[in-house]
Amino acid sequence: MTTLAGRASSPTLDEVAELAGVSRATVSRVVNGSPKVRPEARRAVEEAVARLRYVPNPAARSLVTRRTDTIALVLSESDTQVFSDPFFARVVRELSAALADTEMNLVLLAARGEREQEKVARYVRQGHVDGVILMSLHSQDTLPAVLAEAQVPLVLSGRPLDGRTVCYVDADNAGGAREATEHLLAGGRRRIATVSGPQDMIAGIDRHAGYRAALEAAGIAPDADLVATGDFTEAGGARAMALLLERAPDIDAVFVASDPMAVGALRTLRESGRSVPGDVAVVGFDDAAVAATSDPPLTTVAQPLDEMTRLMTDLLLRQVEGDAEVQARVCPTRLVVRASA
Amino acid sequence: MTTLAGRASSPTLDEVAELAGVSRATVSRVVNGSPKVRPEARRAVEEAVARLRYVPNPAARSLVTRRTDTIALVLSESDTQVFSDPFFARVVRELSAALADTEMNLVLLAARGEREQEKVARYVRQGHVDGVILMSLHSQDTLPAVLAEAQVPLVLSGRPLDGRTVCYVDADNAGGAREATEHLLAGGRRRIATVSGPQDMIAGIDRHAGYRAALEAAGIAPDADLVATGDFTEAGGARAMALLLERAPDIDAVFVASDPMAVGALRTLRESGRSVPGDVAVVGFDDAAVAATSDPPLTTVAQPLDEMTRLMTDLLLRQVEGDAEVQARVCPTRLVVRASA
DNA sequence: GTCCGGTGTGAAAGCGCTCTCACGACCGGC
DNA sequence: GCCGGTCGTGAGAGCGCTTTCACACCGGAC
Known part of the structure; x- marks a missing residue:
């Protein structure tokens, strides 16, 4: 028996x-x-x-080799809805493709809420995986700090807010936002509003900073009436746009910090009887799938997401191999001009 | 050193x-x-x-206990987009909740394409996990058979198409579809069309069967003109609806096999100048989030998804504990009547 | 013939843990 | 005062693997 x-x-x-x-x-x-x-x-x-x-038997093997041949992609977010983000799906796809002809396995770990974060942290600290790629969106998230302390090879997706020295890969959010805003300026627009993202997320912060930097460089004073904050969702974008129109009906352009929000903004603009780009020019961010199919198609800022993912994989595998240098990489974005601006 | x-x-x-x-x-x-x-x-x-x-050290521990205290949720699908399905997000949420006060960890494994499926199969066969919950959507997927043979505790999400004797949990898709169609009949509709799902997916097949059964029971002969197939996406639903209107402009109701498709169908109906439910009544399936916010709000068939997930967890954990009986559970659906029918 | 380096192989140690088993200490009952 | 029965503890075996080390073997150089 x-x-x-x-x-x-x-x-x-x-x-x-x-x-x-x-x-x-x-x-x-x-x-x-x-x-x-x-x-x-x-x-x-x-x-x-x-x-x-x-x-x-992998247990026996890793008992002696000290390796598990597994890396984790951990998604730290209070809301599981993030899975729905096509962004995430693309990262998963590219990541498993990069690992396909390696010995490495990929597991996804979802950590929403404090208890699950602790569980994930324990899992990692126990040495279940050789390394982790961490997607943590909000500044109050403690998991990045915990994992950084755990001495496990770690690459962050997105610049950490607290400026700690960890390995990360990010898009040049500020640069992209600045370029987007400059594009609006170059089109002769002067009353340029923004629907920015949550200001506790690095992408929200950096994109807003880029918008301000462009205006400043053009000698345009910031105007609080021209700033509304959304939550990166379509509904949030629609609401923020409505708020902007109410506060400043004379705006002639808007930089929206994500494509879903931009789609919402387009809807609000249409409902208000304004034409795009005739009355108001719109630029989004992310070059999501919807950007190409929206009405009108969205001018937006593309991140080299696949390249970034490969880079993360690369940096992580190098750390796993013992190459310990901590690197930060910021990838340039690219303005994709379509009909909306 | x-x-x-x-x-x-x-x-x-x-x-x-x-x-x-x-x-x-x-x-x-x-x-x-x-x-x-x-x-x-x-x-x-x-x-x-x-x-x-x-x-x-978990490796040392599981070397002797023969347990890993980890179960996997594997998602076998050619397209990583499936992540975007809110359905999936809910399963993940409920599953980790169910495991929260257990010793068990949860890892997600994505297997798109043959190579990744092999990798996942190897991972499981090696004994990296104590059990797996498998979401496999298409009939040509070989992973269910491979894992079933691997002698690892296994629960399928959705009835397996090939009728093999494995443990699974499914919603009563046929029953739900039948109830939906009967609801349309009870409302006096007689030209009842359907936008069905892909016929290589069990949900697509069963829901279509339920639709036919209801018509048959009402003494209505099947009419091939009233059947169009979609791919469970909104765009596919819109296209299928357009096809139906072209072939049979006199239809007065349509049973749509998923809510996203139903939303697409609503759009097509609106564009064709028809009113819902005045001219055409519409019933969807899934009770997705969009069902409540669409225009008009969608009458739809709700699956007890959370209950099903808990059931799967339960069946799996029991198998892991050594309770080997294979069970199939089919959960009743519930018709949610809103404005569209 | 001896010596050499290289090559394939096996014995054995040991990775960090669990768990059986034996043992001593201590208890109450006679 | 002796015996059976807990109860807590430690010694040690062993989980399945990798890897070091020593060894046997071989062909060629001298």
Whole structure:
């Protein structure tokens, strides 16, 4: 009577060794692709492995190698809805593609709320994974600090708000926002409003800073009436736009800090009887799928998301290999001009 | 010089034992909450654990316990966009909630494309997880069969198409569709069309079957002109609806196999100048968030998704505990009547 | 013939943990 | 005062693997 009734347990190295007529060490060498094995021995082992349907026990292996060959993408967010963000889906896709011809496995960890964050932190501290890519959106999130302390290879997606020295990859949010605003200025617009993102998120903060910097450089004084804050959702964008129109009906352009919000803004503008870009020019951010299909198609700022993801993967794997230098990388954005501005 | 330069390795049981002045066995007992330890010994150990910041090594532990205390939610789908499905987000949320006060950890595994599916299969077969909840949408997906063979505790989300005997939980798609169609009949509608889902997905098949069953029971002969197939997206629903209107302009109701498609259908109907529910009554499926906010609000079929998720968790954990009986559970749906029908 | 370096192999140690088993201490009952 | 029965504890085996180390073997240089 074994512990787990009915569950067939996989054969061990020893059994394979016996069947192949070699030692455990040789089997191990074959399984791990060591070159120092005679071809005939190798064949015998391979045959035995196939016959017994041998699969190495990862627990035993990582007990000695100190590696798990697994990295985690952890998503720290109070709201599971973030999954719905196509942004996230793209990161997952690119990440698993980058890992496809590696030994590395990818697991996703969702940490919403304090309890789950603790659970994830414990999971990582225990050494279940060799490294983690952390997507943490809000400034009050404690997970980045906890994981940074855990001595585990770590790459952040997005610049950390507290300026701690960790490895991260981010888009040049400020630069992109500035370029977007400059594009509006170049189009002759002068009353340029903004729907900015939440100011406890780095993307919200940086994009707003870029907008202000562009205006300042053009010698235009900031006007609080021209600033409304949204929550990166379409509904939030629509509301913020309505607020702006109420406060400053004479605006001729608006920089919206995300495409979903921009779509909402377009709706509000349409409902108010204004034409885009005739009366009001609109620029979004992210180059999300909706940007191309909205009415009118959205001029927006594209982030090199795939490149950023590959970069994160790269930085992380290098850390896992023992290359310990901490790097920060900021990737340039690109203005995609469509019909809305 | 240790293997992984710079990475501080966690203390071991032995070091804790030495500091606490007890044996390794006693430390293990304390860490695992065994009652057979004298209070003073327990305190000494706890103190030592805290002082050394001891965390048990899961590889060593699972090498002997044969457990990993981790279950996987695997998402087998060619398209990572599925993440965007709020459906999925709800399952993740409920699942981690159910596991919150358990020892169990949850990891998500994305398997799109053949290579990744193989990788996931290997991951599971190696025994990285104690069990898996598998969401596989399409009939040609081989992962369900592979995992079923892997002898690992398994619960499927959704009835398997090939009728194999595995544990699964599903909503009563056929029953729900039938009830929806009967609701249309009860409202006096007689030319009842349907926008069905992909016929290689169990939800698509069953919902279509329910629609047909209701018509048949009412003595209405099936009419191929009244059937169009969508892909569960809003755009697909809009296209399918347009097709239906072209083929049968006289329809007075439509059962749409998902809410996003229903929203698309509403748009097409509006554009064709028809009123809902005046000219055409519409019933959707899923009770997604959009159903309540669409114009008009959608009458739809709600699945007890949270309950289903808890049920899956439950069935899986029971299997993990060694309770091996294979069960299938089909949960009743509920018609939510709003304005559209 | 001896010596050499290289090459493939096996014995064995040990990774950090759990858990059985044996043992001593202590209790109450006779 | 002796015996059976807890109860807490520690010694030690062993989980399945990697990896070091020593060794046997071989062909070529001298």
